[in-house]
Amino acid sequence: MRAMELQEVGGPLQFVERETPVPGAGELLIQISACGVCRTDLHIIDGDIRDHLPIVPGHEIVGHVLASGLGVSHFAAGDRVGVPWLGRTCGECRYCHAGQENLCDHPLFTGFTRDGGFATHCIANAAFCLPIPKEFSDAEAAPLLCAGLIGYRSLRMAGHARRIGLYGFGAAAHILTQVALWQGREVYAFTKPGDVQGQAFARALGCV
Numbered sequence: 442m443r444a445m446e447l448q449e450v451g452g453p454l455q456f457v458e459r460e461t462p463v464p465g466a467g468e469l470l471i472q473i474s475a476c477g478v479c480r481t482d483l484h485i486i487d488g489d490i491r492d493h494l495p496i497v498p499g500h501e502i503v504g505h506v507l508a509s510g511l512g513v514s515h516f517a518a519g520d521r522v523g524v525p526w527l528g529r530t531c532g533e534c535r536y537c538h539a540g541q542e543n544l545c546d547h548p549l550f551t552g553f554t555r556d557g558g559f560a561t562h563c564i565a566n567a568a569f570c571l572p573i574p575k576e577f578s579d580a581e582a583a584p585l586l587c588a589g590l591i592g593y594r595s596l597r598m599a600g601h602a603r604r605i606g607l608y609g610f611g612a613a614a615h616i617l618t619q620v621a622l623w624q625g626r627e628v629y630a631f632t633k634p635g636d637v638q639g640q641a642f643a644r645a646l647g648c649v
Contacts, residue, residue, distance in 0.1 A: 442462075442561045443456065443457070443458055443459075443560065443561045444456075444457050444497045444560035445457075445560065446497050447485065447486055447496050447497070447498055448494060448495045449494060451486070454486075455495075461562050462562070463508075464509055464510035465511075466510045466511040466512050467511070467513060467566060468509070468510040468513070468564050468565065468566055469506050469509050469513065469516060469522065469565050469566075470506070470507045470508040470509070470562060470563075471502070471504040471507065471522060471524065471562065471563050471564075471565055471570075472504050472505050473502055473504040473558050473560060473561060473562060474504045474505065474521075474579040475502075475579035475582070476500075476501055476557070476558030477499075477501030477583035477584045477587070477588075478499075478501075479500060479526075479588070480611070480612075481526065482498045482499060482500070485498055485552070486498065492553055492554050496552065496553065497558075497559055497560050497563075498552040498559050499551070499558030499559040499560070500524070500525060500528075500552040500553070500557050500558065500586070501558070501583040501584055501586040501587045502523065502524035502525075502551065502557065502558035502563060502583070502586065503521065503573055503579045503582045503583050503586070504563070505521050505522070506521075506522060515567065516567055516570065516572075520572065521573045522565075522570040522573060523570065523572075523573050523582060523583075523585070523586045524551055524570055524571075525551065525569065526552070526586075526590075527542065527543060527545075527548060527551070527569060528549040528551040528555050528565065528569055529548060529549035529568075529569060530542045530547070531545055531547040533547075534546040534547065543594075549566075571586070584612055584616065585616070587612075587613075588611075588613040589616050592613035592614065592616050592620070593617070595617065596617055596620060604628075605627070605628050605629070606630075607628060607629070607631065609632070610631075610636075610642065610643050615643075618643070618646050619646065622646070627649050628647070628649060629648065630643035630648040
């Protein structure tokens, strides 16, 4: 397999070749078709958040299953799947028991604490992979695996409010705006002073 690896904080990604990994129990080997670039990838490269290096960044992954490990029954070879930021949780801490897995005390994160998608192949925990509907192309689906997920989680937490305010108008907000408008809501975008381009983009999508 081939990958782009971060070997030192602030350094450029380095091209490397490795043996293609073998999936363990509960895991999938995925041939990657597309991987988005998220702001969190830049935080990792810049050292704003740190863990072990080297690491292959990338956590908005779309690809096809090549092989599965023992115990995987809900995905088969050839299935198209998405791999998000949250790569594994402990299932035992108070957050996992409360249905707040994103706050798990002992998680693994794709592209941060386990190798991610800036590569030809990756290993992922099958329980944290998602089937990708055929209506989306690989490139269209990739941003939904981070920006789309966190945006939709926020929208659910807002309940049935008719008016929604979004602070900052980046990847998550512009996806969330389209969903909220489709639901018949009014969306107000809050941007940085002077961000004329962002303001115009928000209005072009239908923000009030």
